[in-house]
Amino acid sequence: MKPSLETLRSALLASLFFGIFIFIWYALTVPRSGDRAIFELSEEEVAQLDELGMAMEDRLYYLESGLDFEQLWQLAEMQFTREEIEMAGGIEAFGFQRQENGEAEVRSHFPTPGQVFSVGWEMIRDPFYDNGPNDKGIGLQLAYSLRRVALGFGLAVLVAIPLGFIMGMSRLFSEALMPFVQILKPISPLAWMPLALYTIKDAEQSSIFVIFICSVWPLLINTMFGVATVRKDWLAIGRTLELGRFQMAGQIILPAAAPTVFTGMKISIGISWLVIVAAEMLIGGTGMGYFVWNEWNGLNIDSMIVAIFVIGVVGYVLDWIIGFGQKAVRYVD
Amino acid sequence: MKMNPIKDPFDPRIDVWNECGERSADPEVTSPETLSPDDERFLKKRELQNSEDEHGVRALESSVMQGLFKTDITRRRFLKRVGAAAAFAMVGQFFPIQSLKAMADDAKKNLEKKKLTIGFVPITCATPIVAGHGLGFYQKYGLDVDIVKTAGWAVSRDNCLNGQYDGSHLLFPMPPAMSMGLGSTRQPWRVVSNVNTNGQAIVLANKHKDKRDAKKWKGFRFAVPFEYSMHNFLLRMVVAEAGLDPDQDIQIRVVPPPEMVANLRAGNVDGYLAPDPFCQRAVYDGVGFIHKLTMELWDQHPCCVFSVSERFIQENPNTFTVLSMAILEATAVAQQRENRAHFADVMAPRAYLNQPPEVLRQILTGIFPDGLGGIRRVPERISFMPFPTQSMGIWVLTQMKRWGYLKEDINYQDIAKELIISSTTEKMMRNLEKSNDEVTFTDIPDQPYPVYNIMGREFDPQAAEEYLAGFDIIR
Structure with missing residues (x-):
């Protein structure tokens, strides 16, 4: 199929939006810092430093590193050797440097697009490295998260679809269970987590449980709704054909409700992906959520942004996969 | 074959302690290097054994020899005169190198559990546990330890209580709280050693x-x-x-x-x-x-500890000893000033603290900018003094009482004695000092209940009630 003019135009517009976004990002984050201020000392100041025993070589080095007289004087007075300063991480790390306009040099700031791209490239180039339990490549972290989502979501499907069927077919059941569903549905995964950790006593199973408990409701409600709203005439036809209860369910209700069920699955998998990142930030160990948390605790904003972007892309892919199933069961009335 | 960084102290041909392997300037030792065939065979055999020197035997021998001879010249002279093999037998008579080795080896041979999981929170307090991993202290003791970075103390506590961690880096007051069932289910956990003080x-x-x-x-x-x-x-x-x-x-x-x-x-x-x-x-x-x-506020105050459950000690007594010794040794090495910058660099990567190395260096060396424009030099900004005194435990309990975390009246000394296994720790520390010349501990007090000065107030653990009564603000 040739891309139509419409798609071409929307693609162009999307690229334009993206370009504007990157430009604004760049404009806001480009380091505006001026040159580093290099101070000069008067003869009297030099004499004072000499008196305290600071070697000329050291004095020149510190001046070049952007220290002013007062800071030099402090170093000299406390009898710091260059070696000691190097042991303590070097003079650059002390944050004494000033810019020419007198403001402090900003050490960490929000990363520019360029920084994020280069960090992202580094991360994506080697996604499967494994340096022990606390440092794994982004590909491995993704695999951990996806595995948890697959288990939690799979469990939700196994429970929600049969239960949804029963609730959709029986008014009694749906009315009896609905209050529970309504109350449990809005509970945040973060509220479940401590309870799960406490009772299940296993971080891995707890996170799977939390995915399950959060993703089961939309699927349940959609299945129920899909089953309950199968067109009456179709059921009537089934009855005239004297179909049994199970035949009715399998041959009429299931195909009729399938699109709605898949919509529920789409919502559920989206929720699972949201939940897993939050859960992993809480329990630590492995996964994308842990990765984001670990980068946050080192305040590495650039790799955090890359991870967030990857989370978004994977969420989109998950949605797209369920979309395939949805297309397969679509029908026209 | 792996090279052992420590040279063979029974080899008369080389300098062992002189830096850079320069030759001792003594005509007797630098004279033509002839070895008797016996010695030749003896040294060859030692060289082969040495490639599998897992337990630091050579370091032990080296320190014993250094204690005896002080300098390379006297040592080499002696070895040349009596022969290396004979010297080895003689020294062995006076210094039971073999038996010192045996003590550590015994526990190592009978490990109930080799693969262990230890939790840590990514802070410099955990230096012995974290750098101990990076520098191979656990391996040296024959353990296969995974250290797991944990997001916060509540998660640490839960993972301890539900048995996911065999031992953990915890805050000093946490094992007491867990043992008394404050804020969690009740499970007896023990304070083994301080992983840091100050800091x-x-x-x-x-x-x-x-x-x-x-x-x-x-x-x-x-x-x-x-x-x-x-x-x-x-x-x-x-x-x-x-x-x-x-x-x-x-x-x-x-x-x-x-x-x-x-x-x-x-x-x-x-x-x-x-x-x-x-x-x-x-x-x-x-x-x-x-x-x-x-x-x-309180010089050399405790902060974080290495802790295990009472059950772990009961079920794995040898593993417990070996693991604790590994951490104690890492603690002692961390305390040595000359190792601080190296420890900082080891902990910087993503797997451990995930911080810029220069920040960790500023902390561990104690030379740092204070954020007010000044530079400070405080070598003891963070210390690694492992001995957990009963007084520390009692102070913690009094504070729990003071702020209402602990409702009932307790006998501070009895509870502290149960929670803080300082006599066991002391034994292990003494053993370590004996078997490893590079390790010395200076923090074991003469008396079980040292008195502390905390924010200008004297804290005598034997008068804890009076101490509490001295505060105006109390729950």
Whole structure:
């Protein structure tokens, strides 16, 4: 199929939006810092430093590193050797440097697009490295998260679809269970987590449980709704054909409700992906959520942004996969 | 074949302790190097054995020989005269190298469990546990240890209680709280050793540079890493000593250490009493300054401990001993000044603390900018003094009582004795000193109940009730 003019135009517009976004990002984050201020000392100041025993070589080095007289004087007075300063991480790390306009040099700031791209490239180039339990490549972290989502979501499907069927077919059941569903549905995964950790006593199973408990409701409600709203005439036809209860369910209700069920699955998998990142930030160990948390605790904003972007892309892919199933069961009335 | 960095002290041909392997300037030892065939065979055999020297036997021998001969010249002279093999037998008679080795080996041979999981929170307090991993201290003791970075203390506690961790880096007050069932189910956990002493600070946001007096802190929001922490107890005491009620006049929030800098930057809190690296990191990122180091409140105060459950000790006595010795040795090595910069670099990568190495170096060397424009040199800013005294435990219990975490009346000394297994720790420390010449501990007090000076008040653990009665603000 040739891309139509419409798609071409929307693609162009999307690229334009993206370009504007990157430009604004760049404009806001480009380091505006001026040159580093290099101070000069008067003869009297030099004499004072000499008196305290600071070697000329050291004095020149510190001046070049952007220290002013007062800071030099402090170093000299406390009898710091260059070696000691190097042991303590070097003079650059002390944050004494000033810019020419007198403001402090900003050490960490929000990363520019360029920084994020280069960090992202580094991360994506080697996604499967494994340096022990606390440092794994982004590909491995993704695999951990996806595995948890697959288990939690799979469990939700196994429970929600049969239960949804029963609730959709029986008014009694749906009315009896609905209050529970309504109350449990809005509970945040973060509220479940401590309870799960406490009772299940296993971080891995707890996170799977939390995915399950959060993703089961939309699927349940959609299945129920899909089953309950199968067109009456179709059921009537089934009855005239004297179909049994199970035949009715399998041959009429299931195909009729399938699109709605898949919509529920789409919502559920989206929720699972949201939940897993939050859960992993809480329990630590492995996964994308842990990765984001670990980068946050080192305040590495650039790799955090890359991870967030990857989370978004994977969420989109998950949605797209369920979309395939949805297309397969679509029908026209 | 792996090279052992320590040279064979029974080899008369080489210098062992002289740096750079330069030759001793003595005609006798530098004379033509002839070895008897016996010695030749003896040294060859040792060289082969040496490639599998897992237990540091050679280091042990080297230190024994150094104790005997002091310098390479005298040692080489002696070896040349009597022959290496004969010298080995003679020295072995007086110094039971083999039996010292046997003690450690015995426990090592009978390990109940080799594969262990230990939790840690990514802070410099965990240096012995974390750098111990990076520098192979556990391997050296024949253990296969996974150390698992944990997001915060509540998760650490839960993972300890549900058996996912065999042992963990915990805050000093946590094993007592867990053992008494405060804030969690009751499970007996034991304080084995301090993994650090000192090493915390009060950090305030830059906008409070003019509020260096605690009396001006009314309405401040402070963060501490956990309720059952030295941080919480020390901050409460600082505030109370300034005449403010820590529950009424300020707000104390629990924030996991890694999130503290971000919260300070966002203005969510006005300051915190927290572990490094997050104090120095606030300075590094230009969001706060170091108002006070906690060592200025109580020098050599405990903070974090290595802790295991009573059950673990019962079920795995040998593993427990070996694991504790590994951590104690790492603690002793961390305390040595010349190792500090190296330890900092080992802990910097993503797998461990995930911090800029220069920040960790500033902390561990104690040479650091304070965020107010000054440089400070405080070598004991963080110390690694492993011995957990009963007095430390009793102080923690009194603070639990003072602030209402502990409701019932308890006998402080009895409870502390049960929680803090300091006599076991002392035995292990003494053993380590004997078997490893490079390890010395200076922190085992002469008496079981040392008296401390805490913020200008004398704390005598044998008069704990009187100490508590001396406070105006108490729950």
